[in-house]
Amino acid sequence: MGRRARLLAVGFDEPLVVEHFEPTQPAPGQILIDVQACGVCHRDLIDRAGRFPWMQLPITPGHELAGTVVAVGEGVTRWTLGDRVAALHRDWCGSCTACERGETSLCPSAFHVFGLLVDGGYATHVIATERAVYRLPSNLNAIDAAPLHCTAGTAFRGLSRAETKPGDRVLIVGANGGVGAAAIQVAKRLGAEVVAVTREQTHADWLTQLGADQVVVDAGTSFHKRVGRPADIALDCVGSPTFNSSLRSVRMGGCVVVIGNVSEARASLNLGLVIVNGLRILGSSGATAEDMAALLALHEQTPLDLSVLRHSTVGLEKAEAAQRAVQTGGLRGRIVLDLSG
Numbered sequence: 001m002g003r004r005a006r007l008l009a010v011g012f013d014e015p016l017v018v019e020h021f022e023p024t025q026p027a028p029g030q031i032l033i034d035v036q037a038c039g040v041c042h043r044d045l046i047d048r049a050g051r052f053p054w055m056q057l058p059i060t061p062g063h064e065l066a067g068t069v070v071a072v073g074e075g076v077t078r079w080t081l082g083d084r085v086a087a088l089h090r091d092w093c094g095s096c097t098a099c100e101r102g103e104t105s106l107c108p109s110a111f112h113v114f115g116l117l118v119d120g121g122y123a124t125h126v127i128a129t130e131r132a133v134y135r136l137p138s139n140l141n142a143i144d145a146a147p148l149h150c151t152a153g154t155a156f157r158g159l160s161r162a163e164t165k166p167g168d169r170v171l172i173v174g175a176n177g178g179v180g181a182a183a184i185q186v187a188k189r190l191g192a193e194v195v196a197v198t199r200e201q202t203h204a205d206w207l208t209q210l211g212a213d214q215v216v217v218d219a220g221t222s223f224h225k226r227v228g229r230p231a232d233i234a235l236d237c238v239g240s241p242t243f244n245s246s247l248r249s250v251r252m253g254g255c256v257v258v259i260g261n262v263s264e265a266r267a268s269l270n271l272g273l274v275i276v277n278g279l280r281i282l283g284s285s286g287a288t289a290e291d292m293a294a295l296l297a298l299h300e301q302t303p304l305d306l307s308v309l310r311h312s313t314v315g316l317e318k319a320e321a322a323q324r325a326v327q328t329g330g331l332r333g334r335i336v337l338d339l340s341g
Contacts, residue, residue, distance in 0.1 A: 003339075004123030005319040008058045010050035012327075016061070016122070016320045023125035026073035030127055033085060036340040037313075038121030039064030039147030040322040041178070042262055047115055048323070051264065055116050061319075063087055063114035064334070065121025066136065066145040076130045084136040086145050087114055087121065089286030091132035104131075104288045105157075121146075122319050124339050134289040137296060143313060144306040147178055147334040148295075151309050153287035155183035155235065156295045158257040159190060161282055162233045166191025171227060171249050173220075174237035174260055175212065176203040178309055178334040183235050184210045185304045186295075195231060197223045197242075200330060210308060224248035236260060240267035247273060247281075255280040309333045315341070 002023045005016040026032045044061045046052070066086040069079045079085065091112040092104035099107050112129045114120035119127070136145050164170060170187045174180045175196035187194050188211040196212035197220075198204065204215045216223045220242040230251035236242055237260040244267070246256050256279065274281070287295070298304075311331040314322055315338060322335040 002124040003316055004060045004119070005316060006058050007048060007061055010048065010055070010057070012048065016323070018317055018319065021123075024127060026071050026076075026127055028074040029076060030073040030129055031069050031076060031079050031085075031133070032071035033065070033067040033126045033128055033133070034070045035065050035067040035121050035124055035126050036142035036338075037066050037146035038062040038123075038337045038339065039150060039178070039334040040319070040326055040337065041147070041150055041334065042260075042326055043150075044115060044323060045327055046261070052116055056118075059115065060119035060121075060123050060126075061115045062121035062123070062337075063089055064147045064150050065114070065126060066142040067126070067339075070125075078130045079133075084138065085133040086136050086149055087128070087133055088149060088289065088292075089113065091129040094131065102288065102290060104290075105285045122316065122337060124316075134292045137300075140296075142340065143310065143336055143338060146336055147309055148306065149287055149292060151178040151334065152182035152186055152299075152304060152306075153292050153295055154179050154259055154284065155186045156298075157287040157291045158235055158259050158282070158284035159183065159187055159192075159233070160291070161284055162235075162255045162257050162280075164190045164192055164233060168192045168232040169195065169229065171195045171197065171231035171234040171246070172212075172237065173197045173223070173234060173242045173246055175207050175215075176200070176330075176332055177237055177260075179237045179259055181207075181210055181333050182304070182309055183237070184212050186298070187235075189298055189302050189304075192233075195227055197227075203332065206332060210305070218245075221245055230254065233257065239263055240265045243267040244270070247279065250277075250279065252277045253279070255282060257282045257284050259284050311335050313338050
């Protein structure tokens, strides 16, 4: 018998319901995962708010899960019993143009999206398609691994797509969140100079300890006036509230990578600024399995401090409180649900 937290209705009027359930056996092409941990991400709140109209209800939230394969369906070739795995944002078909280019996170045929179209990781057991997860090394515990893809993996993919190189000046907006805290460490390991932007002074010393060379405390609309020398790359982990200040923070020919989308408000865009300054604007979705392998190799070479990506660890019964805490904001990293007990 397993346990899970269920979202029964869109919105925050009804709390998540923790219940017992009987895990099902995997169908052909699927695996059953014994989940040890799952991160609580801001996207879980976006899902819950109903901003994706195709979300299936009732559903178990959570896309930052890590665990062990305990059953495999017919035809599965990638995994065997006992393999340690963690979730990608979704699966991929393997035969479309994007997949053939290796851009599997851009596959238009993927349907297995944890917490939206299929049950996610706020549960002791999860069914996944065999391409919806990536392999974990034996020395990485589940609590650290659960949010790794959505934090350090997302940061690594965004910085890679922006072609970050040694000596680049990288601006990280929303640096105290899970992705931002990871991005500081990843950017430093790629040889970059890092400027971290946060709303609260209380985070400044901590961000410096993570490796930021400069910390700017700003409400989000005017940090471009305070960063000094323009950045080569801005990694925006917030979205519309900070987007225009991010644009104004990069040099001519610079790049803004948009990762965050915490507000429903649409961002306005000064096209003249983009044209005259020859700016690049990139959207960066979740990392691929290959991205994660490269990130884990970087971690093996110069270890990331994964403990700082975690604000706290709580049990499944605290899932509702954890989402409310994320909604309030101001956390340092992720809250992780410990499902191992």
